[in-house]
Amino acid sequence: MSKSDVILKIYTILLLGIIYVPIGVLIVFSFNNSRNRAVFTGFTLENYYRLLADERVWSSFYNSIWVAIVVTIASVFFAILLSYAVTRYDFKGKDILDMLLLIPIIIPEIVEALTLLLFFIIIGIPLSPWTIIIGHIAFDISFAYLVIKARMAGYDPQYEEAARTLGADELKTFFRVTLPILLPGIIAASLIAFVESYDDFIKSYFTRPGGFSTLPVHIWSMASRRGVTVDLNALATIVVIIAIFFAYIRIKMERWM
Amino acid sequence: MSRLEEERKPFHIKILDRIRASKLLKIIVLLAPASIFLAIFFFSPFIIALMYSFNMFKQVVYTYVFVPRISLEYYIRLLDFPGIFVTMQRSFYYAIVTVILTLLLSYPAAYYIGFKLDPKYKSTAVLLFIIPFWVNFLLRTYSMKFVLHDEGLVNTLLMTLGLIKEPIRFLGTDLAVIIVMAYDYMFLMFLPLYGVLEKLDKELLEAAATLGASPYKTFLKVTLPLSSPGIIAGSLLVFIPAVGEFIIPMLVGGVNTTTLGTLIYSFFITVRGEAGWGIGSAAGLIYIIFIMVLSYLYIKLVGAEVQFG
Numbered sequence: 030m031s032k033s034d035v036i037l038k039i040y041t042i043l044l045l046g047i048i049y050v051p052i053g054v055l056i057v058f059s060f061n062n063s064r065n066r067a068v069f070t071g072f073t074l075e076n077y078y079r080l081l082a083d084e085r086v087w088s089s090f091y092n093s094i095w096v097a098i099v100v101t102i103a104s105v106f107f108a109i110l111l112s113y114a115v116t117r118y119d120f121k122g123k124d125i126l127d128m129l130l131l132i133p134i135i136i137p138e139i140v141e142a143l144t145l146l147l148f149f150i151i152i153g154i155p156l157s158p159w160t161i162i163i164g165h166i167a168f169d170i171s172f173a174y175l176v177i178k179a180r181m182a183g184y185d186p187q188y189e190e191a192a193r194t195l196g197a198d199e200l201k202t203f204f205r206v207t208l209p210i211l212l213p214g215i216i217a218a219s220l221i222a223f224v225e226s227y228d229d230f231i232k233s234y235f236t237r238p239g240g241f242s243t244l245p246v247h248i249w250s251m252a253s254r255r256g257v258t259v260d261l262n263a264l265a266t267i268v269v270i271i272a273i274f275f276a277y278i279r280i281k282m283e284r285w286m
Numbered sequence: 287m288s289r290l291e292e293e294r295k296p297f298h299i300k301i302l303d304r305i306r307a308s309k310l311l312k313i314i315v316l317l318a319p320a321s322i323f324l325a326i327f328f329f330s331p332f333i334i335a336l337m338y339s340f341n342m343f344k345q346v347v348y349t350y351v352f353v354p355r356i357s358l359e360y361y362i363r364l365l366d367f368p369g370i371f372v373t374m375q376r377s378f379y380y381a382i383v384t385v386i387l388t389l390l391l392s393y394p395a396a397y398y399i400g401f402k403l404d405p406k407y408k409s410t411a412v413l414l415f416i417i418p419f420w421v422n423f424l425l426r427t428y429s430m431k432f433v434l435h436d437e438g439l440v441n442t443l444l445m446t447l448g449l450i451k452e453p454i455r456f457l458g459t460d461l462a463v464i465i466v467m468a469y470d471y472m473f474l475m476f477l478p479l480y481g482v483l484e485k486l487d488k489e490l491l492e493a494a495a496t497l498g499a500s501p502y503k504t505f506l507k508v509t510l511p512l513s514s515p516g517i518i519a520g521s522l523l524v525f526i527p528a529v530g531e532f533i534i535p536m537l538v539g540g541v542n543t544t545t546l547g548t549l550i551y552s553f554f555i556t557v558r559g560e561a562g563w564g565i566g567s568a569a570g571l572i573y574i575i576f577i578m579v580l581s582y583l584y585i586k587l588v589g590a591e592v593q594f595g
Contacts, residue, residue, distance in 0.1 A: 055425070139530055147338055148335075235554065235555075252425075252537055268421075
C-alpha cells in the first residue's frame with residue numbers, strides 16, 4: 030500500500046465515522062435532563078415518558094401508518110398493471126410512457142406539492158387525509174413501477190408460455206404463475222412505497238387539512254421552533270431506530286431477490 | 287359455441303370476452319388506471335398551476351372560475367418582491383457551493399471504496415455510507431442543530447482544544463445552511479461517483495503507468511475524465527433539490543438565509559390567498575423550467591460522454 034492509499038483509507042474511515050456523529054448526538058441528547066440546551070447535564074428517561082404520554086405523537090404516528098398502507102396498496106396495484114403491459118406487450122409510445130413515469134421522481138417535491146394544492150383549491154376538493162394519499166400515490170407509482178418492472182423483465186416469459194400451452198387462460202396464468210414469480214419484487218416495491226409515504230413531509234404538509242398531521246409533519250412542528258427541544262430527540266431516536274430496521278429489511282430483500 | 291349461447295351470455299361476461307380477444311383492449315385496461323390517475327393528479331395540476339400563474343382563474347365567493355385572459359401580474363409582482371434577486375442569487379450560491387463541497391468530500395471516499403478496497407468489503411462500505419441517509423431528512427437536519435449550536439459539539443470541541451475563545455455562531459448563518467446541505471445531500475453525489483469509479487477499467491491505469499505517467503498525472507489525465515459522467519450526474523442530483531431547498535434554511539438558517547424554496551413556502555403557507563398562490567406558483571414554475579433546461583443539458587452532455595467512453 031502506497032502512502033497516498035493510506036491517506037485515502039484514513040480519510041474514508043473518518044468520513045464514514047463523521048456522518049454518524051449528528052445522529053449519535055441526537056440519540057445521546059434524548060437522555061438529557063436539560064430540556065432546551067445543547068449541553069449534556071445529566072441522564073434521564075423523562076423525555077421518553079413525556080413522549081409516550083403525548084396524545085399528538087400517537088395520533089400522528091397512527092395517521093402516518095394508515096396513510097402509508099393505503100398508498101402502498103394502491104400504487105403497487107397500479108404498478109403491477111403498468112409493468113405487465115410494458116414487459117409483455119409491444120405498443121406505440123412505450124418509451125414515452127417509461128419516461129413520463131420517471132418525471133414524478135425527478136420533479137422537486139415542493140413544486141409537485143404546490144401544484145397539487147392549487148389543483149385541489151381550483152377544482153374545489155376540500156383537503157382531507159385522502160388528498161395526502163392522492164399526492165403520495167402520484168410519486169409512489171413510479172417507485173413501485175421501477176422495482177416491479179425490473180423483476181418482471183428479469184425472468185423468462187417461458188414460464189407463462191408453458192402455462193398457456195398447458196391450457197391455462199391468461200388470467201389464470203397471471204395469478205398462478207406471474208404473480209408468485211413477481212412476489213419478491215412486489216414485496217420490495219411495497220416496502221419502498223411504504224417508506225416513501227411514511228417518510229414524506231413536503232407533500233403531506235402542503236395538502237393536509239388543518240389539524241391533521243402525520244409523523245413527519247408533527248416532527249416539523251417541533252423542529253421548526255427556535256433552538257433545540259429534547260422532546261423531539263426521544264421521538265427522533267425511536268424514528269431513527271425504525272428507519273434502521275427498515276433499512277435492514279431492505280438489504281435482506283435485495284439479497285433475496 | 288352456438289350463436290344462441292353466445293347471445294345468452296350476461297353482459298359483463300361478454301365484455302370480458304371482448305377484452306380477452308383483443309390485444310389492444312388488454313393493453314388499454316392495463317395502462318388506464320395508472321395513466322388516468324397520473325393525468326388527473328400529477329400532470330393536470332401543472333397545467334392548472336401554469337394557468338393560475340397567468341391569472342386565468344378568478345375567485346367567485348368560494349369557487350374559482352376560468353377567465354379567458356392572460357396576465358403577467360403575478361410574475362411582475364414576483365420580480366418586484368423586495369430582495370427577490372438577492373434571494374435567487376443566494377439560492378444559486380448555496381446550491382453551487384454545496385455541489386462543490388459534496389464533490390470534494392465524497393470523491394476521495396468513492397475513489398477509495400470503488401477502486402482500492404478489497405471487493406469483499408465494498409458493499410458493506412457503501413451500505414455504511416448510505417445508512418445515515420435513510421434517516422428522515424427532517425431529523426437529519428434537526429440533528430445538525432446539536433452539532434452546530436453555540437454550546438454544540440463543534441464549538442465545545444474547538445474550545446476544549448483551545449483553538450477559539452468564543453463560540454462560533456453557526457446557526458442562522460450562510461455557513462450553517464451550507465454545512466447542513468452538504469451533509470444532507472452528500473450521498474446523492476457519492477452514489478453516482480461510486481457507480482462510475484467502481485466500473486472503471488483498471489487496466490487503463492496500468493497502461494498509463496507503464497507508459498511512464500506518474501500516479502498524479504494518471505489521475506488527472508485518465509481517472510478524472512473517465513469519471514466525469516458520475517461527476518455530472520452527482521452534481522445535477524445535488525443541485526436540483528439544493529437550489530429549491532426550504533427545510534434546511536428554515537431549520538438552521540435565519541432571517542438572512544431566505545431562498546427560492548423558503549419564498550415559495552412562505553407564499554403558499556404564510557401569505558396564502560389568491561396573491562400568495564399566484565406569485566408562489568409563478569416562482570415554482572420558473573424553478574421547474576430552469577430544472578428542465580438543466581436536465582436537457584445533462585442528457586446532451588452525458589450522451590456525448592457515453593459515446594466518448
